[in-house]
Amino acid sequence: MSRQSVELKTNDQIILMRDAGLATAAALREVRKAIRPGISTLELDAIAESTIIAKGGHSNFKLVAGYRHTICASINDEVVHGIPSADRILKAGDIVSIDCGAEIGEWNGDSAITVIVPNEDGSQVDSDLVRARQTLSDVTEQSLWAGIAALAKAEYLNEVGMAIEEYIYSQGRYGILEEYVGHGIGRSMHEDPAVYNFAVREKGFKVQPGLCVAIEPMVVAGSHRTKILKDGWTVSTKDASDASHWEHSIAVHDKGIWVLTAEDGGAAKLAPLGVKPVPLS
Template sequence: MVSLRRSIYKSPAQLRSMVEPGLITAAALEAVRALIAPGVTTEELDAEASRVITARGARSNFQLVRGYRHTICASVNEQVVHGIPSSRALEPGDIVSIDAGAEYRGWNGDSAFTVVVPDASRPDIVAEREELSRVTEGSLWAGIASLASAGHLAEVGVAIQSFIDDAGHGYGILRDYVGHGIGRKMHESPSVFNYRVADPGPEVRPGLAVAIEPMVVIGDQRTRVEDDGWTVSTVDGTAGSHWEHSVAVHDDGIWVLTAPDGGKAGLAPFGVTPVPVV
């Protein structure tokens, strides 16, 4: 038990050290989001994220992953996660998921969002994809909100899946890719499932820091890794969405490290008020 506690629970001082990398990650994603438009390449989005992160004295933790040289992952349409930035230009109606993280003074942030590029000529497709993104984001906040009262980490997956199921669209939830602990490394134990599992998982108590990231698709949840060895795409070719935040559980409550307001707006519909890490 002592070993487990040391591996996944942080001290108050360590949680405080995670605030700045979370805010840097949020700033990078905000800058990228402002650039998304038809004709913009995913390489250009990658360059903007790199500019923001380095200007804040941090570095991309994605570039610390062996074999990966980019600052973001940019996944378009049937690509759900781990898409590699390239000269591909965004087109009207594309659904785009951007994932990024920053390391600052040895601590990490990790976050992702999804947006649909406007397309007045295809309102039905845009509406379908915007609903997918809305439900995925909502499930993320449902999972985060559950941390405020959960006894064990598996309750996060119950909350996420329940939100998605209640939407009534029959969306698929990726099973092969899940959330994770975060701290000195971008990816740490424990795993954070986005669906119901039998194992209750570790206790949710002060010191827990996790990245919650539902990955949801319009059709079947089965995926394949493309020839580039990174990009994860749906087998049936249907669109996917990915939302993520890094969250800290502390003595006074929960705080979303990668949201500038700590998660206040996202958590309000669930009756949860985040409390800053101090």
């Protein structure tokens, strides 16, 4: 990856990116609060849309050619890019990943969470399945933070993927998607460089101030092999195993790192890993 293909941001630009990151975080926070049995993924989409607009931004997902929604909502064996629909009704015990992004000014934020739908309606649920799904989500989320912690100390970007892979495989027999990876972020939601969630032979881009990336491990309970459904968007596991997706946008600056899509900059989650994020004022 050449330096010329990666736009390094100034500290002032990173501060502007923070607005888009916080709008993205707010949208996901409100969607998380609304997740319950009986709600449709289209209703969740509307919540995210209204939250981003209230923050002075707009959906950057709608800027992707052919996509008309603010979030992607992927349920159970769907990994990423699930399209919101009035017909997609959440049930107790479902595992649902919500991916969302906001643009404010010319700057972008991108983040994703995974939630287990709570059993609020008294439905009969398989408790073992729910526990396995929660563990899958927890492993995926913690692998994200392991990758972010690695970024704080890395010389080269592909050290992030090594840390993510090492953590995931230390937790059990999980699969890591290979066709879909993280990316740079800034004036566009998707920029160079690629951010792998697994170890590769190349060192990758040199980590330096101004590097802004979205790290997003996508982990499955079975095989990593996937298929695209008939809608042309939704990515599902071929073996119907459950999936989880977590993501944050992170800036490297001249004083350290800052998680742009976390309200505390990542302080709470990074503290146990020995990393202290540094805000830019």
